Amino acid sequence: MALVVDTPVMAPMVRKLCLWQPLSDADKRAVLDLPHTLRSFDAGNYLVEEGDSRSDCCLLLSGYAFRQKVAGAGGRQILAMHIAGDVVDLQNSLLRRADHSVQALSAVQVALIPREAIVALAFSRPGVGLAMWYDTLVDGSLYREWMTNIGRRDARTRIAHLLCEFGSRLEAVGLGSTAGYEMPMTQEQIADATGLTTVHVNRILMGLDRQGLTQRTRRSVIIHDWDRLCDVGDFSRDYLHLD
Amino acid sequence: MALVVDTPVMAPMVRKLCLWQPLSDADKRAVLDLPHTLRSFDAGNYLVEEGDSRSDCCLLLSGYAFRQKVAGAGGRQILAMHIAGDVVDLQNSLLRRADHSVQALSAVQVALIPREAIVALAFSRPGVGLAMWYDTLVDGSLYREWMTNIGRRDARTRIAHLLCEFGSRLEAVGLGSTAGYEMPMTQEQIADATGLTTVHVNRILMGLDRQGLTQRTRRSVIIHDWDRLCDVGDFSRDYLHLD
DNA sequence: CGACGTGTTGAAGGAGCTCAATCTAAGTGG
DNA sequence: CCACTTAGATTGAGCTCCTTCAACACGTCG
Numbered sequence: 001m002a003l004v005v006d007t008p009v010m011a012p013m014v015r016k017l018c019l020w021q022p023l024s025d026a027d028k029r030a031v032l033d034l035p036h037t038l039r040s041f042d043a044g045n046y047l048v049e050e051g052d053s054r055s056d057c058c059l060l061l062s063g064y065a066f067r068q069k070v071a072g073a074g075g076r077q078i079l080a081m082h083i084a085g086d087v088v089d090l091q092n093s094l095l096r097r098a099d100h101s102v103q104a105l106s107a108v109q110v111a112l113i114p115r116e117a118i119v120a121l122a123f124s125r126p127g128v129g130l131a132m133w134y135d136t137l138v139d140g141s142l143y144r145e146w147m148t149n150i151g152r153r154d155a156r157t158r159i160a161h162l163l164c165e166f167g168s169r170l171e172a173v174g175l176g177s178t179a180g181y182e183m184p185m186t187q188e189q190i191a192d193a194t195g196l197t198t199v200h201v202n203r204i205l206m207g208l209d210r211q212g213l214t215q216r217t218r219r220s221v222i223i224h225d226w227d228r229l230c231d232v233g234d235f236s237r238d239y240l241h242l243d
Numbered sequence: 244m245a246l247v248v249d250t251p252v253m254a255p256m257v258r259k260l261c262l263w264q265p266l267s268d269a270d271k272r273a274v275l276d277l278p279h280t281l282r283s284f285d286a287g288n289y290l291v292e293e294g295d296s297r298s299d300c301c302l303l304l305s306g307y308a309f310r311q312k313v314a315g316a317g318g319r320q321i322l323a324m325h326i327a328g329d330v331v332d333l334q335n336s337l338l339r340r341a342d343h344s345v346q347a348l349s350a351v352q353v354a355l356i357p358r359e360a361i362v363a364l365a366f367s368r369p370g371v372g373l374a375m376w377y378d379t380l381v382d383g384s385l386y387r388e389w390m391t392n393i394g395r396r397d398a399r400t401r402i403a404h405l406l407c408e409f410g411s412r413l414e415a416v417g418l419g420s421t422a423g424y425e426m427p428m429t430q431e432q433i434a435d436a437t438g439l440t441t442v443h444v445n446r447i448l449m450g451l452d453r454q455g456l457t458q459r460t461r462r463s464v465i466i467h468d469w470d471r472l473c474d475v476g477d478f479s480r481d482y483l484h485l486d
Numbered sequence: 487c488g489a490c491g492t493g494t495t496g497a498a499g500g501a502g503c504t505c506a507a508t509c510t511a512a513g514t515g516g
Numbered sequence: 517c518c519a520c521t522t523a524g525a526t527t528g529a530g531c532t533c534c535t536t537c538a539a540c541a542c543g544t545c546g
Contacts (some may be wrong), residue, residue, distance in 0.1 A: 069387060072477035075395035079387050091380050099384050099482045119373065126366040134363075136379050137334050138515065141342050143386035144312060144322045150394045151438030152318035155534070195394030200534055204495060217541080218493090234315035239342045398502070429524065443502055445526060461511070461525090 008032045009088040009111055012085035013059050019172075019242065020134035027127045034121060036111040048092050048102040056112040057093040060086045063108030064184040068192070069100040071141040078193035080142060081105075081166070081185075085173050090118070090136055105184050138241045145239040150195040153234060159204050160233030163214065163221060168237050180222040208232075252354055255328035256302050262415075262485065263377035270370045277364060279354040284347040291335050291345040299355045300336040303329045306351030307427045311435070312343040321330045321436035323385060324348075324409070324428075328416050333361070333379055347425050381484045386480040393438040396477060399439040402447050403476030406457065406464060411480050423465040451475075 010032045017023060017031065035062055036059070041047060047065060048054055060082050067079040079100060082088050092098040093115045122129035145165075149158050166183070170176030186192070191201045208214045213229050215222040230236070237243075253275045260266060260274065279302070285289060290308060291297055303325050310322040322343060325331050335341040336358045365372035388408075392401050409426070413419030428436070434444045453455045456472050458465040466472055473479070480486075 009250065055425070067387070069391045071391055071395040071400075073396065077391040077394045079390055091383055093378055095384070095484055097481070099484070100387055119369075123366065123369040123372060123377075126362075129366060129372070130362065131375060131535080133379070134337065136376070136383065137338055140334055140379065140383050140386060143340070143383060143390060144310070144343055147322055147386060147390045147393060148312045148314055149319040150390060151320045152314040157314075157316070188492080197535055198493085199495090203534095206494080225405065238340070241338060241342070431524080431525095440503060441524090442504080442526085446502095449526080 009038065009061065010034055010036065010059070012061060013087060013111075015173075016085045016087065017128065017131035017135065020138065021127060021131035023127050023131065027125050030121055030125055031128060035117050036113045038152070039110050039112055041110070043104055043106050045104050046101055047108075047110065048089055048098050049103060050098055050101045052098045052101075053096055054089065054098065054115075056089070056094045056114045057087065057089040057118060058110040058112050060084055060088050061109040064105035065102055065108055066105055066189070066193075067100055067102050070201070073238065076192050077145070077195070078189060080139070081169075083169060083173060086133060087132070089120055090132065091139070094119075128170060134241075141220050141239045141241060146193075155194070155196055155200055156204050156207065156233065157234050158196070159201060160208065160213075160229055162190065162194060162233075163208075163223070163234050164226075164230050164233045164235035164237075165240070167223060167226070168242070172240075172242050178223060178226040180220065183214065183216070183219055183221045191202050252304065253277055253279065253302070255304060256330060256354075258416075259328045259330065260371065260374035260378065261343055263375035263381065264370060266370050266374065269385065270368050273368055274371060275341040277356050278360050279356045282353050282355055284351050284353070286347055286349050288347050288349075289344055290347060290353065291332055291341050293344045294336070295341045296339055297332065297336045297341065297358075299357045300332040300361060301353040301355050303327055303331050304352040304354055307352060308345055308351055309432070309436075310343055310345050319435050320438070321432060323382070323389070324412075324436070326412060326416060326418065330375070330378060332339065332377065334382070337362075348432070361433055369381060377484075384482045384484060389436075398437070398439055398443055398447050399450065399478050400475065401439070402433065402444060403451065403456075403472055404478050405433065405437060405476075406466070407469075407473050407476045407478035407480075408483070411483060411485070412471070415483075415485050421469040423463065426459070426462055426464045438484055 014023065014028050014031050047058055062084050065082045065088060068076050069079060070076045086203070088102055122132050149161050153161065167176060167178045167181060170181045171178055176182065187201045187205065188198045191198045205216065209216055210226055213232065215224065256268065257271050257274050289303055305327050308325045308331060311319050312322060313319045325480050331345055365375050396404065410419060410421045410424060413424045414421055419425065430444045430448065431441045434441045448459065452459055455467055455473065458467065
């Protein structure tokens with residue numbers, strides 16, 4: 001297998017961590033040298049299943065994945081979306097037992113990194129460790145915003161908010177822009193992420209289109225008026241801690 | 244001011260961290276020696292306000308506090324409850340700027356610990372650092388459960404779930420039991436924590452009483468049948484990571 | 487082509503909301 | 517110790533946003 005030297009596999013992780021905390025060259029090198037094995041998953045497959053005790057955590061190299069939890073009555077809640085560059089499972093690999101599952105939304109490629117290597121690196125290089133700690137704190141910030149979204153906003157606002165978050169995050173990694181992007185989620189998944197039903201999501205999305213805010217095709221969104229959409233979605237990017 | 248040697252101020256933090264990760268005696272000592280200043284807040288006062296950039300994080304020594312975020316339309320979402328022993332603000336002190344606020348629910352006493360001391364300790368003593376990292380991960384686990392609660396369970400289930408979580412957590416720190424406890428929240432706060440309205444919370448609570456599951460007085464709950472309440476609340480304590 | 491996953495639409499019903507009034511307990515000040 | 521105040525709990529009536537159920541449309545893929 002050929003090693004492509006100029007674009008190392010672990011580069012997305014370096015880029016992500018640098019968002020939270022500038023890293024020294026030695027720190028970057030250490031992250032790039034993290035031991036890992038590559039792995040692919042088809043859409044729909046589980047990267048982690050509730051109850052698993054995983055000994056490695058995965059860095060998402062390409063594609064989309066999401067976290068989910070199922071409630072007793074059968075409903076499923078989507079808890080977070082993950083895009084290329086995200087370190088997906090500190091949570092489930094550091095804690096002994098996965099309290100939720102992570103599923104591939106599209107075909108994904110991941111790098112599996114042994115838990116011990118992560119921990120060792122975090123404590124031998126405080127710069128890296130702090131960046132990783134920040135990363136888990138920012139995850140928490142997104143959870144809090146989602147909770148607010150689901151608990152205290154009406155359907156239209158919730159969905160607009162989700163579209164805005166996606167736009168901002170995809171833009172940050174160069175996979176889209178505030179003018180539009182590939183939308184990887186189905187309406188059912190949007191429903192499960194916002195605490196709504198598929199039918200209602202559909203009606204709201206059609207409404208946004210009709211009102212000239214967005215223009216959807218099967219798997220993409222064009223956003224005609226970003227500022228207005230942010231307004232409708234009660235969206236402010238602060239909680240993403242991107243800047 | 245007399246120093247009480249046999250029950251050090253920082254003891255609750257040691258107890259909490261040991262839940263996640265056994266600490267060596269030297270580690271414990273180091274936590275106990277963390278520099279700090281004591282401070283009291285009256286009920287309703289803010290420990291942290293959205294937008295603040297705090298340079299210290301607080302350990303809750305007594306009383307109750309909660310995190311909250313306000314949505315554009317004016318609704319407030321309560322994001323988490325904190326009880327004695329909780330380290331309340333790694334999130335807001337490590338990240339540059341608070342993305343939500345923390346408010347005292349009752350009169351509280353806190354120990355303010357400088358951010359730098361926390362970080363220095365975390366990286367000089369990996370045992371402690373790992374325990375603190377776990378702590379932020381467990382916070383995340385609670386957020387995920389709450390999101391599921393709000394997004395995918397009906398009102399009765401949500402409220403029963405909240406009562407169960409409280410019972411389990413209070414029991415873990417010896418402030419109550421699964422047979423009952425002092426309930427510090429008003430019905431308005433329960434509403435804001437569960438994404439409901441005060442009126443509806445009231446009706447559901449009365450229902451639980453009428454059905455013989457609970458028996459409330461002004462500020463306490465007696466739980467007649469814990470197992471059944473857990474059932475109604477779709478509650479399983481796994482996500483608390485207490486054992 | 488047929489079948490399946492996804493999106494779209496209609497009609498009817500209900501869980502939870504809103505508004506507004508009343509009740510209760512626990513202060514608080516005189 | 518009592519009148520007064522106030523925060524919180526309780527109740528009723530009407531309404532609405534969202535759900536449920538069920539059918540149909542569309543496009544993609546074997």
